[in-house]
Amino acid sequence: MSVPTDVATAEAAAQAFATALPSPVPLEVVDATQAGMPEPDAASVRAGFVGATSADLVAVAGEAVAAALATAVGLSLADAVRPALEAAGRTLGTGVLDEAVEAPVADALAAPDVRTFALVDTLGTAVAWFGLRIRQTVSDVPHQRDAAPAAAPAAGSRADSYGMRLLHDVEMTLTAEIGRTKLPVRQVLDLVPGTILELDRAAGAPADVLVNGRLVARGEVVVVDEDYGIRITEIVTESAS
Structure with missing residues (x-):
């Protein structure tokens, strides 16, 4: 609206x-x-x-x-x-x-x-x-008339566990990020094979692990059967992120 x-x-x-x-x-x-x-x-x-x-x-x-x-x-x-x-x-x-x-x-x-x-x-x-x-800003979510607000299920309760089980098979995209940099468009257009970009992360610093773009953990880069992997070293809480 x-x-x-x-x-x-x-x-x-x-x-x-x-x-x-x-x-x-x-x-x-x-x-x-x-x-x-x-x-x-x-x-x-x-x-x-x-x-x-x-x-x-x-x-x-x-x-x-x-x-x-x-x-x-x-x-x-x-x-x-x-x-x-x-x-x-x-x-x-x-x-x-x-x-x-x-x-x-x-x-x-x-x-x-x-x-x-x-x-x-x-x-x-x-x-x-x-x-x-x-757009109109909706400050309050309307409730059904004469209906008492439902209490939120306690953590660990059967209702809470069932709600989480419904999400267990939902796939989420995990991304490992070793660093970022910013470039003006003119430098992006000048990129060629062999160009070295300096990132905002020191060598050996932990990589960020993001779930659907949100930081959730940090870890070190490892090699597993010739593929890159991440060994988690820190779980990032909402307050820490």
């Missing part, structure tokens, strides 16, 4: 989006009614922002980032636009941007609860569009 989106909030997000978009020329944010709307079959990038203020973000920016896509081999439209969507999301406060997906824009920017802005170049031509829809 959405709520009326404040014009100033949407315009601030659009300004941040325009500034961060990898366009070869500076872009000006104007009301979409002044510049027209994109064609319904134009490719859009959409992402949800979840935080104190949650929102849906929609962008049509293929023309604006065409130069970046032409020079960056393997870079998708969603990859090129995501940093700008993240910049727009930061204007809403603390939160996380969901995965950015591509889809035809259709009428996503024309919905009555979406504030839409056009991004025009120095000639006044619209080369991108940005839309924002604020």
Whole structure:
């Protein structure tokens, strides 16, 4: 469910989006009614922002980032636009941007609860569009009328054990990470076989073990039958992580 989106909030997000978009020329944010709307079959990038203020973000920016896509081999439209969507999301406060997906824009920017802005170049031509829809924040989960709240099962109880057993066969992705680094796009494009990247982890330091992207343990890298493995040395609690 959405709520009326404040014009100033949407315009601030659009300004941040325009500034961060990898366009070869500076872009000006104007009301979409002044510049027209994109064609319904134009490719859009959409992402949800979840935080104190949650929102849906929609962008049509293929023309604006065409130069970046032409020079960056393997870079998708969603990859090129995501940093700008993240910049727009930061204007809403603390939160996380969901995965950015591509889809035809259709009428996503024309919905009555979406504030839409056009991004025009120095000639006044619209080369991108940005839309924002604020979602309603649900503070309390409604309960069935006259129903008493159910007590949570005690740890170790039969109900708790049964609930966990239902999840025993659910597969989760474990990832071992020995380090990270950040590079500007120009250096990423210059990578060639033989390039050495310096990571943010000292030699011999334990590797991080992540479950679906969440840090749960640390361990040392070992070799098991010619395959790499991880010997767990530390379980990371939520407070420690």
